Amino acid sequence: MGQLVDGIWTTEDRKTGSDGAFQRAATSFRDRIEPGGRFPPEAGRYRLYVSLACPWAHRTLIFHALKGLADLIPVSVTHWHMGENGWGFAPGPGVVPDPIFHARHLHEVYTAAKPDFTGRVTVPVLLDTHTRRIVNNESAEIIRILNSAFDAIGAKPGDYAPADLLPEIEAVNARVYETLNNGVYRCGFARSQAAYDAAITPLFETLDWLEDRLSRQRFLCGDRITEADWRLFTTLIRFDAVYHGHFKCNLRRIADYPALDDYLRSLLHWPGVAETVDLHHIRHHYYGSHRHLNPSGIVPAGPILDLSQPGSRGP
Numbered sequence: 549m550g551q552l553v554d555g556i557w558t559t560e561d562r563k564t565g566s567d568g569a570f571q572r573a574a575t576s577f578r579d580r581i582e583p584g585g586r587f588p589p590e591a592g593r594y595r596l597y598v599s600l601a602c603p604w605a606h607r608t609l610i611f612h613a614l615k616g617l618a619d620l621i622p623v624s625v626t627h628w629h630m631g632e633n634g635w636g637f638a639p640g641p642g643v644v645p646d647p648i649f650h651a652r653h654l655h656e657v658y659t660a661a662k663p664d665f666t667g668r669v670t671v672p673v674l675l676d677t678h679t680r681r682i683v684n685n686e687s688a689e690i691i692r693i694l695n696s697a698f699d700a701i702g703a704k705p706g707d708y709a710p711a712d713l714l715p716e717i718e719a720v721n722a723r724v725y726e727t728l729n730n731g732v733y734r735c736g737f738a739r740s741q742a743a744y745d746a747a748i749t750p751l752f753e754t755l756d757w758l759e760d761r762l763s764r765q766r767f768l769c770g771d772r773i774t775e776a777d778w779r780l781f782t783t784l785i786r787f788d789a790v791y792h793g794h795f796k797c798n799l800r801r802i803a804d805y806p807a808l809d810d811y812l813r814s815l816l817h818w819p820g821v822a823e824t825v826d827l828h829h830i831r832h833h834y835y836g837s838h839r840h841l842n843p844s845g846i847v848p849a850g851p852i853l854d855l856s857q858p859g860s861r862g863p
């Protein structure tokens with residue numbers, strides 16, 4: 549895996565510190581879309597770049613679907629394989645190329661927007677096609693943008709971060725992010741036993757905590773589905789398929805937790821959501837791209853997952 553240094557693509561990996569613990573880099577583009585601002589809401593002006601494999605990009609795709617933004621914000625989808633050149637647009641099922649820069653690799657989108665860019669080239673990216681600037685590449689902020697910024701110009705109704713629930717949403721997000729969304733990476737990318745041990749324990753403590761919470765209430769913050777649920781969902785849907793094996797998160801499966809399993813199937817069958825889930829991209833990305841973890845690149849056949857039945861927590 550590489551990154552850009554002064555606009556030049558370099559292949560090096562500096563993601564773990566001297567203690568072997570995985571460190572996630574800070575995100576670079578942090579603007580908003582708002583009326584009267586530098587980036588005003590307009591139909592057809594912005595473009596979202598995602599990977600169907602990536603849980604962070606997946607959040608944005610779910611908000612894109614929930615808010616009915618397909619006609620307002622077109623989407624490019626990378627190939628699942630992240631190789632020497634990072635994310636790219638090689639043809640493949642589900643890949644949608646980049647019609648703006650005709651980029652072969654995502655790093656070309658970054659340098660087209662900022663020729664001297666230094667940093668990691670990550671998905672998701674929200675691009676302003678008028679100024680050819682990247683508005684934002686932090687998924688937590690992009691979902692807040694999609695949640696409301698296009699409401700006045702045709703987005704579907706629905707507020708997934710309502711003001712009265714925000715403190716609770718953010719408290720849940722903080723724990724879920726640290727121990728689970730990022731915790732699976734801390735397990736999988738650990739380069740020392742101590743770093744792995746330090747990640748696996750809080751990860752399963754959080755799953756136990758979530759199981760208890762969801763056995764008493766419909767969604768993470770009560771009766772209404774919120775951003776906190778969608779942020780959890782993208783990790784849960786990858787858990788038994790890849791994190792359990794590839795990232796060694798294997799004390800238990802989500803299928804072993806009755807409430808979490810019901811909740812996962814409820815969210816998967818939520819209108820518009822199943823279409824955002826691509827287990828081929830997910831499984832082939834993780835097992836095929838992380839050659840330091842899986843040198844052969846062989847994608848295992850299992851486990852067989854049966855998520856065909858909706859859970860009991862419908863819309």
Ligand SMILES: N[C@@H](CCC(=O)N[C@@H](CS)C(=O)NCC(=O)O)C(=O)O
Nearest residue numbers: 602604668669670671672685686687
């Ligand atoms: N903070 C970012 C993280 C995004 C992220 O790490 N995406 C991964 C894919 S799962 C990526 O593009 N990694 C490429 C790299 O780090 O070089 C967000 O949530 O938007």
